Amino acid sequence: MATNSxxxxxxxxxxxxxxxxxxxxxxxxxxxxxxxxxxxxxxxEYHDECIEAWNxxxxxxxxxxxx
Ligand SMILES: [Zn+2]
Numbered sequence: 001m002a003t004n005s006x007x008x009x010x011x012x013x014x015x016x017x018x019x020x021x022x023x024x025x026x027x028x029x030x031x032x033x034x035x036x037x038x039x040x041x042x043x044x045e046y047h048d049e050c051i052e053a054w055n056x057x058x059x060x061x062x063x064x065x066x067x
Contacts, residue, residue, distance in 0.1 A: 006051055008058040010035040020050055 009016045015037035023032050023044055033042040033054035042054035 006055075007033060008055045010038060010040055011058040012040045013038040018054070020047065 007016075007018050007020075010018055013035065015035060017036045018033055019036065020031045021034045023030060030044045031047045031050040032044040033050050034040070042050060042057050044050065045053050
């Protein structure tokens, strides 16, 4: 189980209050890292991969923002 310490800060607001959240997709349990401060969300992946994906997105600044 990964911890928040592995997550990079949000690329939009710089807040470190980010955490993986479960979200169902096509009946499959996947996770998406979400910024609790501004609502930015990383790509939905299986658990550990969502963290890696978030960290990649923060460096690439490709994460999308949802209002
Ligand atoms: Zn944010």
